[in-house]
Amino acid sequence: MTQKEMIDLKEYLKLHYKDYDDGVFLSGKTGYWSNLSEKKNKEFYKILEKNDCKTAVKSFMPQFEEMIFSSKREAALELLDHSKQGICIDYGSMWGVLSVGMAKRGHHIIAVDQTYDSLKFLKLRATEESLENIHLVNDDIRDVNFKNIADYALVNGVLEWIPETSEVVVDDYFKKSSSLKKEKKSNQILKKPREMQISFLKKVYESLKKEGQLLLAIENKLHYGYLLGQPDPHVNLKFTTFLPRNLSNIISRVFRKKDYRTHIYSFSELKALLREAGFSKIDDFCCFPMYHFPSLIVPNSKEGIRQYETYENKDIITWKQKLVFRYFEIFLMKYLKARNFCPSIIIVATK
Amino acid sequence: MKYIKGVHRHGSETFLIISKDQESLKTKSIIKSATTQKGINSITSEHKGINWYNSQTSKKINAILEKQTKTYIKIRININEDFFNINTNVPYLKLKKYLDLTVKHYIEIWHNYKNQKFAPFHGDLSLVGNVMFNNKDEVLFVDWEQFENNLIMPTGLDPIMTIIENVWYESLRSKKIDKNVFKHVKKLFINLNEAGLLSSFLEKTPAQTALDFIKSNLKIWNGQSFKLPALKIPNEYIKEIDNTIAN
């Protein structure tokens, strides 16, 4: 992409967003989803004023260092074709590990997130690493209006959060009481989760150029771990991922005092969703051990799962984990080839 | 079919992608890519190593640097068909033939460094994956990520590391290592020496000296040196190798 195209992209964003503050385009619509509370984020920015991003993260929240910086998280980007430079929209970019990954691969990025604090961090990081090709937009991704401009769209760990309209501070969100959360649109009757997800995916589809590629990553609702009682990572409740939605809803109301809205899907359900949104060419992949830190990504096909092999997983420490997550998984994937029960789904869909 | 086989394996910072023929499902090429400085360095070394190897041999590896910028690198290595990895999970004496072939190939490739103290260095000439064979008993050295071309490592160090690695594996398999193993080890050293490819540094106590060189040049392995068998083998075996050779 030439200097001119880069300027054009900025001009394009200026047309869409009148306000621009400190490197971030503002829509006026904000929300809050973060691993840090607003108070913690403030403290974090104090540290960032005096330190570079890596040092600040290391000292303030070392538990997130890998999540923010590890290039391991970029693995799925290698499923995309990077032979030409293009424009990439990272929907729900958060701290931006994938925006950075795409920028390093030479593309021009529009990182959109509702959480201003996360974007501010990404702005600092991009400047530090001289990645001039990342543009930041603070907006609600359910309402954006990009048309035919993107060669790539990323939806990494985001689709499941689309129906959630309350604020999320991850640790608080997992706790029993829901009093901590401010229901943003509580008096408004919300559309069904699936409908909201489809209308979001339609927007994503519209934002892509012809031949543009969507990379989507999400947990598999039939992940064998969930079937064995590992809690749903979005609500921290057992079995809700795969039980009939109305049952999960009851469980969530009892234990979380709120509706179950973070819907995730099986392979076939997710592909149906994407088709409804307009995508016709859909390639699906099984991802191990989880899409957050992938080690192995194989096509969801007979031949694909034949490539399954054991991989390094430093999170497996205890004997029990070994039994469940190593041996059981090997048994399921290598011998039974039960690929529909793999932990995470990765999709590459082409417009 | 394309799939991602490895992400930062054994401490590397590279992605390993496999591309297979849609119909035959034969592997067509392996792709390595990286976006971190460490990963970019590994792949740059690999590219240099393959180019050097190609300049010394007729059996060329076809590698294409598909992308190289300050922040991203991607190399595609087209598979040399019919070459295979051997199963190294067998007693040393069953691997004799392959060790002989490995040393022979080393002698062919490194012939320009006869009687030189230092030579280019592959850095990971392991029978587990990085030395390949075909049915005609031809040999292919792959995986040049640790290639070091600055002539800082002694000539012959690569096959010595291969030998040490296999003695170590043997020690894990049986408490008492068969005398014939050491006899064979000695023969390999003699072959190297006769070919003029055993650096004068390595004439006395070659195994111990090899270890010392490795330990003082760990940076070559870019943080991956922890996987080197030479650093794991108990000292008694190093001594035993050196004793056998001295006598």
Ligand SMILES: Nc1ncnc2c1ncn2[C@@H]1O[C@H](COP(=O)(O)OP(=O)(O)OP(=O)(O)O)[C@@H](O)[C@H]1O
């Ligand atoms: N030119 C080639 N021809 C045939 N096979 C090859 C070639 N290059 C690599 N391979 C095969 O691909 C495998 C992986 O390549 P390589 O060793 O370079 O990568 P790696 O990341 O170090 O993987 P590993 O950890 O398995 O050694 C090798 O073990 C070998 O089987």
Ligand SMILES: C[S@@+](CC[C@H](N)C(=O)[O-])C[C@H]1O[C@@H](n2cnc3c(N)ncnc32)[C@H](O)[C@@H]1O
């Ligand atoms: C689980 S995080 C995923 C972050 C990132 N994609 C990654 O892979 O690291 C979800 C992100 O999506 C953002 N998000 C969720 N719903 C959103 C919405 N409606 N509008 C804008 N951003 C949203 C949140 O703010 C949060 O940063």
Ligand SMILES: [Mg+2]
């Ligand atoms: Mg190798």
